[in-house]
Amino acid sequence: MKLSVALFFAGLFGALAAVFILLSFGTDYWLLASESCNPDGSVGPGGVAIERGDVVVVQKETDDAVLYHEGFFWRCSFGANMRDENLLWKLWFTNQPHSKVCMHAYLFPFPVSHQTHNATEYDSAIIYRGFWSIFMLIGVAAVVLGGFFIICAAPFASHRLYKAGGGLFLSSAFFLLCVVVMFVLWVQVLDVVDIYVDHQRTALCPDFTLSINYGLSFMFAPVGIFFCLLAGLLFLLIGRTVQIHYH
Template sequence: MKLSVGIFFGGFFGALGILFFLVAFGTDYWLLATEVGRCSESLNDTMEEKITFHHEGFFWRCWFDGKVDDNANSMWKFWYMNQSPSKNCTHAYLSPFPLLRDEYNSTAYNSAVIYRGFWSVLLLLGVVTVIVASFFIICAAPFGSHVLYKAGGGFFITAGILFTLVVVLYVIWVQAMADLENYVIMKKIDCPDFSLYARYGWSFMLAPVGIFFTIFSGMLFLLVGRTIYLHSD
């Protein structure tokens, strides 16, 4: 009875972890940014207030102009429900810096491309690992094989570690490699009152939850495999 409960919860938490991963890495709200500035118009040299919103993930980067009030609820609806029909999107790997960089040197650009490529490989390895883990668990159920349960649990934990590395590399990319301060300085040339507000979005918040469920599922399956092995002697 206890063994079946462990298998059930292991599979349940594993499925939850995979679901959270699919939603987190498949959506484009890892980084949210708002640019606000009074920019000079070249024709009549007047100042015009401009607000640009950005949201981006691993695969897509989008931006659009608009105006919102200070109400938190309307802000939430604006980000996720009432976006401008003129929204522009591009593949994230085509512009490997956070936000849209108007100018960058080739060395920094190449470094950012290599960095994004590295974490993309880790993400792909994590996806393959969690698929293999699921395959082992499915094969272990009919035969009650402790080897397959242990292998599946080990692969689930490995997938969690790989996804953890992806999240850590993303944080380093935003906090250290993005160089948002220079981006703001560059923007202030045309917009003296320019300011940038950047924060992590809900897609980013879902990833650690998926990591927790995946690692916890792997630990349960390792425990199930050990229990089967002890009772088989």
């Protein structure tokens, strides 16, 4: 009876882990960002400075911000109006304009180039992105393969397959934890964001502003890691129990 209960919860945790990890991997909402220029209205049409007493005639409401979201596969951007009360909702699935442009994901959170980074920084960013992508792929592959091993282990009560499945779930949790930590370091600790902002202010707009938020894809990853750890430990325990009592 205890073994049946443990199998039920281990299978439930494993299924939840796979769902959250695949959602995190397959949806492109690890990063949500908005960038805008001249939020205080000090520059008028054509880049002419507005002084006190000047009258500005606006013919129509235009987009004054760029919103984008990014994940493992795609980086999508589109224009928006900062005065829109539902600005944040435009970052989600159901309320995005037809002008949305998507491209293969660059080095997150912003595409680096030789113009904004020197050669050493550019190469380091490529290597960092490469490891992040590899760890992500290993974590996803491990949880899928672990689930396959567990399904094969159930009919035969194979302690080796249970242990192998548990080990794969734990391995997936480890690599995905590395993915989350690397992402946080990239956004919060490393200076890539500051370099990007400084370049935009120097080259394009002195009043350039940037807002960054973590998206649902990023939030799904720690939940999947938690369930991966629980499932992995339970399957290892089940494999040990089966080995002791049934072999």
